[in-house]
Amino acid sequence: MNLRALWILAILTLIMAVPAAAQEKPVKAGTARYGDSTATARKYQNLLYGVIKTIDANAMVLEKTKAGIDQTLKFEPKTKFIRDDKPSSREVLKVGDQVYVDVREDKKTGDLYAKKVVTGIVVPVE
Secondary structure, eight states: OHHHHHHHHHHHHHHHHHHHHHOOOOOOGGGSTTOOHHHHHHHHTTSEEEEEEEEOSSEEEEESOTTSSOEEEEEEEEEEEEETTEEOOGGGOOTTOEEEEEEEEOTTTOOEEEEEEEESSOOOOO
């Protein structure tokens, strides 16, 4: 009887040890195949994303935004434009460009103003 209980205990121990040994640690983002994608995501997570539908000297309309509706953003004289991580200008933007926009809302009128417009190749933060 003692030998039989010992065999059952040994088998149960092996059964319980197999799932624990099968678990592996997840791959860290720094060693992932395409680098650390969260650095870029964090850099732009608070910005409004959209595709330029129309643009003129005073404003632009973005489509395909998170809200699912077209959104009009007005430009200010101090609006910054960045393309490929370098300073740029509004004249470089064209219909169809994908942009990330840092937006400021006017509390009185509810109008949205672009503080910073980023487009082009996104360089991850180191």
